[in-house]
Structures are given as C-alpha cells and as structure tokens.
Amino acid sequence: MVAYLLFALTLGGIYGLLALSLNLIWGGAGMVNLGLAGFFAVGAYASAIVTGAGAPVPVGLAAALLAGVAAGLVVTFSTLRLRDDYLAIVTLGFAEVVRLVALNERWLTNGSDGISGVPAPFKAALGIAGFNLFYLALVSGIVLVVWALLRRLDGSPFGRALKAIREDQELAGFAGKPVLRFKLQAFAVSAAVAGLAGALYGHYQTYISPDHFQPLITIYIFLAVSAGGVGRPSGALIGAYGVVFFLEATRFVAEVVPALQPVQVAALREMLVGAALILVFYLRPQGVLPERIPPAPRMS
Amino acid sequence: MSHLSTTRRGLMGAAVALAGTLALPRLPHAQGAPIRIGTLTPLTGAGGPYGPVMVKAIKAVVDEVNAAGGIAGRKIELVSEDDQTNPEAGVRAARKLIDVDKVVAILGTWASSVTTAVAPLCWDSKTFLCTVSGADSITALPHQGYLVRTQPNTTLQGRKFGEFCLETGGKRVFFISPQTPFQKSQFDNITLAVKAGGGATGSLIYDDKKPSYRSEVDEVLRFKPDVLILGGYQPDTTVLLRDLYRASFAGKKLAFGYSVNQKLVESLPAEVVEGIFTISPSPAEGSKAYERLTRLIGVANPDPYTTQVYDHINLVVMAMALAGEASGTAIKDNIRKVSQAKGGAKVDNALDGLKAIAARQPVDYDGASGPCDFLDSGDITDCRFRYEQVRGGKIALVKVA
Structure with a gap:
C-alpha cells in the first residue's frame, strides 16, 4: 500500500508540472494549448534518446527542457495569427504530428515498439523501495521549485502583462507591450515545463511509446486546471493531485458496488470521472482556488 | 466549551497516527488466506x-x-x-x-x-x-x-507467410502494408524464409486512408511478383484489391485472416477476391x-x-x-x-x-490456444496456423498446420 501511495504522489507531481505548464499558457496568456501531450512526448523522447546515447540523467533533463523550448517556439511561430478555437485545433494537430513522427521514424524513436530501458537514476544503488522514495522527493522538489517560480511570475509585471494580453491583445499592444515577444516567452516556458514533466515520467517508468501520448492525458490536465482554478498556480497544482487521487479512488469505490462485471466497473469509473467534471463546473465553475485579481492601486 | 470539541492539535495528532498505521508491517497471511x-x-x-x-x-x-x-x-x-x-x-x-x-x-x-x-x-x-x-x-x-x-510473435508469423509463398511455387514475393507495429519484423522474416528458398522480396508501405492505390499497384507490378502479401486491415485491403483487379494482376494473393474475412469477401465482386489465400494463428479448434x-x-x-x-x-x-x-x-x-x-x-x-x-x-x-510449450525467452515453441482460400465467394479451409 505504501508503495502505491508513493507512486500516486509521484504521478500527481508529474501531472502537477503539466498542470502548471497549462496554467501558465492558458490561465496566464489565454492561449488554449490542446497539444500538451505533444510537448510531454517531446520532453520524454528527448531525454530518453540523449540518456540512451550515454549521457547522464541531468543532461537528459536539460535536453528535455531545451527540446520543449524549441517545440514551443516552433508552434508559436507557426500560429502567430491564430487565437482561441483555431489555435486549439492547431495545437491538437501538433500533438498528433509528434505522435506520428514517434510512430514512423524508427531510426530515432524505435517506432511503435517504443523505447524501453530508459535509465532510472540510482535505482540499482537505492533498491526499489529506496528509489520510489528518492524519486518522489525529486519530483516533489522540482514541483515545489517550479510552483514557486511560476507563482512569482504570476504576480510580477511579466504576469500582469500576460493577463493583459489574455484580456485584450490589441489593447495590450496599444499600451506598448510587445505582445509577440510575451507570447513567445510564455509558450516557450510552458512547453519547457511540460517537456520536463515528460522526461521525469520517462525516467520513472523506464518505458515510453507513442501510445503513451494520446490526447487522454491532455484531457486529464484540462480537468485538473479547470477544477483547481484557471489562472492560479496553486489551484492548478491542487487540481492535478486531486485528479490523480480521484482517478485512483474510483477503482476502490467501483469495487465495493456489488454484483458488477469488471467491464461494468470500468464503465462506471469513466462515468464517475464525467460526473465529477460536471459537478465541479456546476458547483464551483471558478475552480477550488479561483484566480485572485488584485485591486487597482488607488490614485492618491 | 465542551470537552469533546475537536482541537486542531488533536486533529493533527490523529491524522499523523492514522498515516502512521500505513507504515506498520503487514500481518503475515494465515494459512488458508485466499x-x-x-x-x-x-x-x-x-x-x-x-x-x-x-x-x-x-x-x-x-x-x-x-x-x-x-x-x-x-x-x-x-x-x-x-x-x-x-x-x-x-x-x-x-x-x-x-x-x-x-x-x-x-x-x-x-x-x-x-x-x-x-x-x-x-x-x-x-x-x-x-x-x-x-x-x-x-x-x-x-x-x-x-x-x-501465448501469442505467436511476428518472427514466427512472418516465417509462416514466407514458407507458404514458397509452397505455392512463388519465387518473387512482394509485401505491401501500412505502417504497423509488426510491419518491419514481418517483412524481414518473410524475406529470410523466401531467400532461404532462393527467392527475392520487395516491400512498400502505404497510407491506409487513401481512396485509391493506383500508383502503389503500379509499383507492385513493376516488381513482377508471383505472390503478393497484403499486410493491411480490412478497409484499405478492400480498396487495394479492387485496384489490383483493374490492373489485371495475375499473381497469387496472400493476406491475414483478420483482413480478408467474410465481410470483405461479401463486399467485393466474386472475381476480385477469387483465389486469395489467408493465414491466421489458429486456436486449437x-x-x-x-x-x-x-x-x-x-x-x-x-x-x-x-x-x-x-x-x-x-x-x-x-x-x-x-x-x-x-x-x-x-x-x-x-x-x-x-x-x-x-x-x-x-x-x-x-x-x-x-x-x-x-x-x-x-x-x-495442452491448451485451447495450442500446445503451450515455452522457450526460456517466454515465447511459445510452436503454434498452429489456419490456411484458407476464397473459393466461389466462400472462405474454404485449406489446412491447419
């Protein structure tokens, strides 16, 4: 049971990083990124390939960050004129492109077989139980640092400018804000965080394949950020841990319902996830921790 | 104020105690536990x-x-x-x-x-x-x-396809398939089997969503194959078979049992599907x-x-x-x-x-899927395959081997 809780908390942390990434770009700059799974995949593959070639794990994590930034810049440059739904559709397409490249470019990604044996840092030295604890500490530490930085960013002039762009891009431009530069920076940082999450996932599971990066995970993260509170890093983080907790808890809830076939239990779990989403939006559409908008300073 | 009121300190203590129970060692199972x-x-x-x-x-x-x-x-x-x-x-x-x-x-x-x-x-x-x-x-x-x-791996399946091509007298074998998890290994093992019998092979990967395969068929014909192996799924194989018939392809055709099935046979004119061989891993029926x-x-x-x-x-x-x-x-x-x-x-x-x-x-x-004998690697040593052929709009059993 302890191992299972450690696993769930580690996974919660990885989902948390993804939620922080989405919160920055969606909650901060108002750009809907349905391609989150794509950036997650880019980071996971970057680190798996680099460490597979013999580099140590920290270099792999750095490579994941860089690959995330590069992918983020490519997507922003190719979608300069798009906003809202149109941007969302293109980013969804980006995630599919990443998945198809991973599926077909065997020389790089080993195709549909995926990359197995991704190095798990210190696993041999620490043993399995020790590794689980160490990895939880590592992921939680990284989550804490990223959360603190993004919280700081949120309250800084940079964060305020992003929110101005979110509310009205033209107006922010008139006010002298370099809109394009802000967008590029925000998307790059967001993609880097998602890439880092991917790398951490790959080194934890030791196996990645194109099947891992189906849109399902993007949907979970949107659920997390919406439920936690769009536009506030703490909200996104709470939402992510909440989603993992809820996904896992439904297993045990569904098991106590008597006289159900396993296939009905599986269906019941999916219904519970849907019902939870509806319930959250009905009872608390602004999320658990809604965005705080500081009052404008008074004129003296 | 009541003595029973919950204090924050009490609550925290209880929570810590509760969390602590998780760390307790599990009691050893009694004999007879499930x-x-x-x-x-x-x-x-x-x-x-x-x-x-x-x-x-x-x-x-x-x-x-x-x-x-x-x-x-x-x-x-x-x-x-x-x-x-x-x-x-x-x-x-x-x-x-x-x-x-x-x-x-x-x-x-x-x-x-x-x-x-x-x-x-x-x-x-x-x-x-x-x-x-x-x-x-x-x-x-x-x-x-x-x-x-217990599933035969792609190596074994590929070998069976290659060997069957030789059995039907084919020397020039072409493999046409969409991108699938088993495409490469399948082709490599077909090649291995066919080359061992003195034959030659070629292959082509196509996009399984296209409405027509004229250019692909041209490429197939250029190879002049005796046997063509269709590695796709049912929808794309249907389109491909129609285009092969139009191009008057005269060689033998071989496909997976899951793609050339009764549904496909019924959806195409009898002369288009006549004579196609199929292979599928066979449960020990x-x-x-x-x-x-x-x-x-x-x-x-x-x-x-x-x-x-x-x-x-x-x-x-x-x-x-x-x-x-x-x-x-x-x-x-x-x-x-x-x-x-x-x-x-x-x-x-x-x-x-x-x-x-x-x-x-x-x-x-000896099981329902086969003899269930395992190598050290975890693979099964052998599995029976079911060979069938389309004859007069029906799928007829050739052999189980």
Whole structure:
C-alpha cells in the first residue's frame, strides 16, 4: 500500500508540472494549448534518446527542457495569427504530428515498439523501495521549485502583462507591450515545463511509446486546471493531485458496488470521472482556488 | 466549551497516527488466506471488444477451481482492472494490483505497449505476467523469466507467410502494408524464409486512408511478383484489391485472416477476391481444451485471445499447486514443469492437472490456444496456423498446420 501511495504522489507531481505548464499558457496568456501531450512526448523522447546515447540523467533533463523550448517556439511561430478555437485545433494537430513522427521514424524513436530501458537514476544503488522514495522527493522538489517560480511570475509585471494580453491583445499592444515577444516567452516556458514533466515520467517508468501520448492525458490536465482554478498556480497544482487521487479512488469505490462485471466497473469509473467534471463546473465553475485579481492601486 | 470539541492539535495528532498505521508491517497471511490473481485486460479503448470475454473465461476457471477446493485448501480471489488500452493507464492499474492487492500474477495484457510498460513493474516486484501481445521486442526484455506469452510473435508469423509463398511455387514475393507495429519484423522474416528458398522480396508501405492505390499497384507490378502479401486491415485491403483487379494482376494473393474475412469477401465482386489465400494463428479448434472452454463460457467461437487467457489461468494454477506455494517466483520456477513435462500426463484443464499433481504425476498441459510449450525467452515453441482460400465467394479451409 505504501508503495502505491508513493507512486500516486509521484504521478500527481508529474501531472502537477503539466498542470502548471497549462496554467501558465492558458490561465496566464489565454492561449488554449490542446497539444500538451505533444510537448510531454517531446520532453520524454528527448531525454530518453540523449540518456540512451550515454549521457547522464541531468543532461537528459536539460535536453528535455531545451527540446520543449524549441517545440514551443516552433508552434508559436507557426500560429502567430491564430487565437482561441483555431489555435486549439492547431495545437491538437501538433500533438498528433509528434505522435506520428514517434510512430514512423524508427531510426530515432524505435517506432511503435517504443523505447524501453530508459535509465532510472540510482535505482540499482537505492533498491526499489529506496528509489520510489528518492524519486518522489525529486519530483516533489522540482514541483515545489517550479510552483514557486511560476507563482512569482504570476504576480510580477511579466504576469500582469500576460493577463493583459489574455484580456485584450490589441489593447495590450496599444499600451506598448510587445505582445509577440510575451507570447513567445510564455509558450516557450510552458512547453519547457511540460517537456520536463515528460522526461521525469520517462525516467520513472523506464518505458515510453507513442501510445503513451494520446490526447487522454491532455484531457486529464484540462480537468485538473479547470477544477483547481484557471489562472492560479496553486489551484492548478491542487487540481492535478486531486485528479490523480480521484482517478485512483474510483477503482476502490467501483469495487465495493456489488454484483458488477469488471467491464461494468470500468464503465462506471469513466462515468464517475464525467460526473465529477460536471459537478465541479456546476458547483464551483471558478475552480477550488479561483484566480485572485488584485485591486487597482488607488490614485492618491 | 465542551470537552469533546475537536482541537486542531488533536486533529493533527490523529491524522499523523492514522498515516502512521500505513507504515506498520503487514500481518503475515494465515494459512488458508485466499491467493490473489489479477487480470489486466482492455475493457475500454481499442481493445474493448476483447477484454470482457477474456475476463469471463478466467473467472470461469477460477470458479471451477474454487468449487473443487482451491489450491491446497486456499481459494483464489480474482481482481480485475482495466488497462484502457493505454500504457499510462495500464501502469496505474498494474501498480494497484501489485502494491495494494498483492497479486501473484497478472494475466491478459493485450496491447504490446501496455505489456512493455507493465513488464518492468512485474519483474521488479516478482509478479508473474502472462500476455497475449505479439511484438517481438517483448520477450527480448530483461524479464528474468517472469513473463510468458501465448501469442505467436511476428518472427514466427512472418516465417509462416514466407514458407507458404514458397509452397505455392512463388519465387518473387512482394509485401505491401501500412505502417504497423509488426510491419518491419514481418517483412524481414518473410524475406529470410523466401531467400532461404532462393527467392527475392520487395516491400512498400502505404497510407491506409487513401481512396485509391493506383500508383502503389503500379509499383507492385513493376516488381513482377508471383505472390503478393497484403499486410493491411480490412478497409484499405478492400480498396487495394479492387485496384489490383483493374490492373489485371495475375499473381497469387496472400493476406491475414483478420483482413480478408467474410465481410470483405461479401463486399467485393466474386472475381476480385477469387483465389486469395489467408493465414491466421489458429486456436486449437477441436482440441479437448477448446471444446471445454466453449462450454464453460457459452461462446461458440472464442477469439484467439480468450483461448490464450484460458490457458494462462490453467497454467498459473497448476504451477502454484506443483510448487506448493503462491508467489510469482513459484510460478516462474514451475510453469514449464506443468506446460511441457517430458512424458507427463496430458491434461487440458486445471482440475485434472491438480489431481495429477496431487498424485505426484508429471503434467503436460495442452491448451485451447495450442500446445503451450515455452522457450526460456517466454515465447511459445510452436503454434498452429489456419490456411484458407476464397473459393466461389466462400472462405474454404485449406489446412491447419
């Protein structure tokens, strides 16, 4: 049971990083990124390939960050004129492109077989139980640092400018804000965080394949950020841990319902996830921790 | 203020105490505690049509064994989880099976990516894994013996295709296929078999969503093949066959049983599909285990995966009975002693097997999916294949070999 809780908390942390990434770009700059799974995949593959070639794990994590930034810049440059739904559709397409490249470019990604044996840092030295604890500490530490930085960013002039762009891009431009530069920076940082999450996932599971990066995970993260509170890093983080907790808890809830076939239990779990989403939006559409908008300073 | 009011300090203390109980060592199982076995089949997602029947077959065997007194007096408890045909979800489910339910074995992983993702958890925790996935790479994992599979791998399937091409007198063989997990390995092994017989091969990968394959057919004809192997799925193979007929392709055609099926034959004019050969891994139809399985679950033609998981559970039960111990390691060390003991009593179900084991007889299990004899790698040594041909709008059996 302890191992299972450690696993769930580690996974919660990885989902948390993804939620922080989405919160920055969606909650901060108002750009809907349905391609989150794509950036997650880019980071996971970057680190798996680099460490597979013999580099140590920290270099792999750095490579994941860089690959995330590069992918983020490519997507922003190719979608300069798009906003809202149109941007969302293109980013969804980006995630599919990443998945198809991973599926077909065997020389790089080993195709549909995926990359197995991704190095798990210190696993041999620490043993399995020790590794689980160490990895939880590592992921939680990284989550804490990223959360603190993004919280700081949120309250800084940079964060305020992003929110101005979110509310009205033209107006922010008139006010002298370099809109394009802000967008590029925000998307790059967001993609880097998602890439880092991917790398951490790959080194934890030791196996990645194109099947891992189906849109399902993007949907979970949107659920997390919406439920936690769009536009506030703490909200996104709470939402992510909440989603993992809820996904896992439904297993045990569904098991106590008597006289159900396993296939009905599986269906019941999916219904519970849907019902939870509806319930959250009905009872608390602004999320658990809604965005705080500081009052404008008074004129003296 | 009441003495019973909850203080923050009290609450924190209680919470810490409660969390602390998790760290307590688990009490050792009393003799007679149930043995837990997990199923991890796709109940939703792309594999959704297969998983529920697979679980049903496993459950039927478990009920039977429990009714007969279980394994050395211990009942079997089945825990079923859904892998959602997704490796990420599959890993979460497997963690729960291993860490919370403490299962000794996980049966029935279907998608190759799910199996590859779950396998490391299994060998780390010494949990035995039985799978129906076909990708070659799975048995090449460092699984230390904690994995067997009953699905013939792509190497074996490719060889059978290549050998059959030679049998029909083909020397120039062309393989046309969309991008699939098994495309490369399939072609490599066809080539190996055909080259060994002095032939030559060529291949082409196409996009399986195109409305016409004229240019692909031109490329095929340029190779002048005697035999063309169609590696696609049913929708794209339908289009491809029509274009081949238009181009008056005269060579023999060979396809997977799951793509050139009755539905495809009915949807095309008889002359377009006449004479196509098909190959599919064959369950041991007509064997005692197969008959028994159809009676047990009330399905007349169980799919290959269901016949395979039926064999998984029978083997796992017998291996634990022989070991006299319920653990993944016990299964690992004993599964080959019940699946292929030399000169052992031939059994086709766990009940007969348990009796033979109790009588200290060696056991050789022959299952519903085939003879179920395993190499050290975890692959099966042999599997029967079903060869069929389209004749006059019907799919006729050529041979099972």
